Amino acid sequence: MEVPENIKKRLTIPFDEHFYAGHTACQGCGASLGLRYVLKAYGRKTIIVIPACCSTIIAGPWPYSALDANLFHTAFETTGAVISGIEAGLKALGYKVKGEDGIMVVGWAGDGGTADIGLQALSGFLERGHDAVYIMYDNEAYMNTGIQRSSSTPYGAWTTNTPGGKKHFLEKRHKKKVIDIVIAHRIPYAATASVAYPEDFIRKLKKAQKTPGPSFIQLFSPCPTGWRSPTDKTIEIARLAVQTAYFPLFEYENGKYKINMPNPKKDPKPIEEFLKLQGRFKYMTKEDIEILQKWVLEEWERLKKLAEVFG
Amino acid sequence: MEYKPIKKVVSGNYAAAYAALHAKVQVVAAYPITPQTSIIEKIAEFIANGLADIQYIPVESEHSAMAACIGASATGARVFTATSAQGLALMHEMLHWASGARLPIVMVNVNRAMAPPWSVWDDQTDSLAQRDTGWMQFYAENNQEVYDGVLMAYKIAENVNLPAMIIESAFILSHTYDVVEMIPQELVNEFLPPRKPLYSLANFDEPFAVGGLATPNDYYEFRYKIAKAMEDAKKVIKEVGKEFGERFGRDYSEMIEKAYIDDADFVFMGMGSLMGTVKEAVDLLRKEGYKVGYAKVRWFRPFPKEELLEIAESVKGIAVLDRNFSFGQEGILFNEAKGSLYNTSARPIMKNYIVGLGGRDFTVKDVKAIAEDMKKIIESGKLDREIEWYHLKR
Numbered sequence A: 001m002e003v004p005e006n007i008k009k010r011l012t013i014p015f016d017e018h019f020y021a022g023h024t025a026c027q028g029c030g031a032s033l034g035l036r037y038v039l040k041a042y043g044r045k046t047i048i049v050i051p052a053c054c055s056t057i058i059a060g061p062w063p064y065s066a067l068d069a070n071l072f073h074t075a076f077e078t079t080g081a082v083i084s085g086i087e088a089g090l091k092a093l094g095y096k097v098k099g100e101d102g103i104m105v106v107g108w109a110g111d112g113g114t115a116d117i118g119l120q121a122l123s124g125f126l127e128r129g130h131d132a133v134y135i136m137y138d139n140e141a142y143m144n145t146g147i148q149r150s151s152s153t154p155y156g157a158w159t160t161n162t163p164g165g166k167k168h169f170l171e172k173r174h175k176k177k178v179i180d181i182v183i184a185h186r187i188p189y190a191a192t193a194s195v196a197y198p199e200d201f202i203r204k205l206k207k208a209q210k211t212p213g214p215s216f217i218q219l220f221s222p223c224p225t226g227w228r229s230p231t232d233k234t235i236e237i238a239r240l241a242v243q244t245a246y247f248p249l250f251e252y253e254n255g256k257y258k259i260n261m262p263n264p265k266k267d268p269k270p271i272e273e274f275l276k277l278q279g280r281f282k283y284m285t286k287e288d289i290e291i292l293q294k295w296v297l298e299e300w301e302r303l304k305k306l307a308e309v310f311g
Numbered sequence B: 001m002e003y004k005p006i007k008k009v010v011s012g013n014y015a016a017a018y019a020a021l022h023a024k025v026q027v028v029a030a031y032p033i034t035p036q037t038s039i040i041e042k043i044a045e046f047i048a049n050g051l052a053d054i055q056y057i058p059v060e061s062e063h064s065a066m067a068a069c070i071g072a073s074a075t076g077a078r079v080f081t082a083t084s085a086q087g088l089a090l091m092h093e094m095l096h097w098a099s100g101a102r103l104p105i106v107m108v109n110v111n112r113a114m115a116p117p118w119s120v121w122d123d124q125t126d127s128l129a130q131r132d133t134g135w136m137q138f139y140a141e142n143n144q145e146v147y148d149g150v151l152m153a154y155k156i157a158e159n160v161n162l163p164a165m166i167i168e169s170a171f172i173l174s175h176t177y178d179v180v181e182m183i184p185q186e187l188v189n190e191f192l193p194p195r196k197p198l199y200s201l202a203n204f205d206e207p208f209a210v211g212g213l214a215t216p217n218d219y220y221e222f223r224y225k226i227a228k229a230m231e232d233a234k235k236v237i238k239e240v241g242k243e244f245g246e247r248f249g250r251d252y253s254e255m256i257e258k259a260y261i262d263d264a265d266f267v268f269m270g271m272g273s274l275m276g277t278v279k280e281a282v283d284l285l286r287k288e289g290y291k292v293g294y295a296k297v298r299w300f301r302p303f304p305k306e307e308l309l310e311i312a313e314s315v316k317g318i319a320v321l322d323r324n325f326s327f328g329q330e331g332i333l334f335n336e337a338k339g340s341l342y343n344t345s346a347r348p349i350m351k352n353y354i355v356g357l358g359g360r361d362f363t364v365k366d367v368k369a370i371a372e373d374m375k376k377i378i379e380s381g382k383l384d385r386e387i388e389w390y391h392l393k394r
Helices: A005-010 A030-042 A054-058 A079-092 A111-116 A119-128 A178-183 A198-210 A231-243 A286-309 B012-022 B037-048 B062-074 B085-100 B143-160 B185-191 B219-248 B274-287 B305-314 B332-341 B364-380
Strands: A046-050 A070-073 A104-110 A133-138 A189-194 A215-220 A249-253 A256-261 B006-010 B027-030 B055-058 B079-084 B106-111 B136-139 B164-169 B178-182 B256-259 B266-270 B292-297 B299-301 B317-322 B349-354 B387-389
Touching: A030 A046, A030 A054, A030 A104, A030 A133, A030 A198, A030 A231, A046 A079, A054 A104, A079 A104, A079 A119, A079 A133, A079 B027, A079 B055, A079 B062, A104 A111, A111 A119, A111 A133, A111 A178, A119 A133, A119 A178, A119 B062, A133 A198, A178 A189, A178 A215, A189 A198, A189 A231, A198 A215, A198 A249, A215 A231, A256 A286, B006 B012, B012 B037, B012 B106, B012 B143, B012 B164, B012 B178, B027 B037, B027 B062, B037 B055, B037 B079, B055 B062, B062 B079, B062 B085, B079 B085, B085 B106, B085 B219, B106 B143, B136 B143, B136 B219, B143 B164, B143 B178, B143 B185, B143 B219, B185 B219, B256 B305, B266 B274, B266 B332, B266 B364, B274 B292, B274 B364, B292 B305, B305 B332, B317 B332, B317 B364, B332 B349, B349 B364
Parallel strands: A046 A070, A046 A104, A104 A133, A133 A215, A189 A215, B027 B055, B027 B079, B079 B106, B106 B164, B136 B164, B266 B292, B266 B317, B317 B349, B349 B387
Antiparallel strands: A189 A249, A249 A256, B006 B178, B136 B299, B256 B292
């Protein structure tokens, strides 16, 4: 389809596709949407590093690749280290890395590969200050291995190793705030984003591109398969995660916090609205929901205070 | 330009660092571990003094060191790292990744015993436990071989697209100073031109993926290609070793360095610095009338089966000295050498001496004692036992 250049320029989401049909994601997959936006933002002069995660499979088996960019598969815990090495290699060979016209080096890892097994390599990457972007697509469990809990799984969630049952063996630990660990490195730019708000996500990707040094984006990516949710509700669920302040969107830029969504001056929606669309929360008791709601609001208050003090 | 060596008195670790400098490595990612540290410290010093233009990544673990080397090498850069023992073991997963992604990374491993109990001294089990990772392995006898080994390793690795490990002994080489003949930079450049990578992640002409899922229909062939590259490496090793000899006077065309084989009743076989002791002892034993020789295995991967067979066909016995052990079986070199001869007609008596583990001193006197033992075995034609824990306190 021919689209006039002046129209393309007015689009808030870049027109060009670099993530093609034929990939093997499940219906309603949030991660595949996210990867599509990443490539729209950065174009084909991008090196994507993917550790063990759903996207390993989604990208397609050898000799196929659904990505119109260079893709380097790596081991589960190594994303931070491999993007560091690629950045160093490119610089040694005289290439410009990051920035408007530089080669983009992007780590694209799941929550398990980031918050758990990959945390050390992530910390090394952030602390050393490499010019690359690390994106954690957060679907809140080890989905590729068959829905096992990660430290990013929320309180009350069913997973295959927190299966509910007679003893009410559900996930009883709150979601790890990986973004706080990232911010502890005092990198120039970190943000949360959601597949429900692609314009916001693209803007953040562009900001990450322009900002020298390491950038980190935690992208909320619903997984209908693992969340036991209807495949046509991905965007709605992701939107409710923001509106309930369960997953608020904010930026940390040069030491300053900025809340993007929801509106800090209004009360967020009750957490039940986010929970009720997903089968993974169906074992939660009333008390469980209260515990989660309390945690969500406490964390939301904490973020608002940070934005007030360091805004 | 005529070759005039630059003689420097350096430790094995500094020899490795100078070789990395002369090989014009572009990226170094490393994590400190005794006794490897002075390799990386020296490289850092080169960078600090403006002698080297290297992207240096002080990573947070050996696992990340190898992962960063893999990323850097995949861009097409020439990459170096060094480690030892626990560090090498931590890298294990990524060693497979380096060979599987066909990246010619060169790494110096300082042989050190695995804990527990803690030990920082010489032992080959750390590197030999990595034998199935698709890395070439070269065991240096002395500091000169560390230097030469690194330079040759780049040329060989970049030809066959497999990584290579240059291995030296903890302290015996790593921290012991000796004269090393270094090669003027221009002549190294002639011997080792810039890398021409198989692929580069910086090439966006045709986007590609490396390392994605291979179904049972494809994985098998990927493995065969590595097996073949490793086999082809034997020829490349010999050619590069010969060229090195022609250019710089030290010939490495043999994967097994040997002497006194023709009329020897038996030979000592082993790897690394302990073979320096053996060579000295064999010279002495010869003067005393012992019909003995030595076979120093330089390259353990690929394993020089053909050269071993030639030796095995002409001697009555082989005393294999292993500064390592595979629990539940035997010394690792012994196991490999014995297995390599099975489908041949060569049937020398082979005895395995487990020596020097964890840095236990192994001296000329010990070699002589083993010679005495081997002599009795050859004369009687009877092998008293297959494995002897030579130093064991009884």
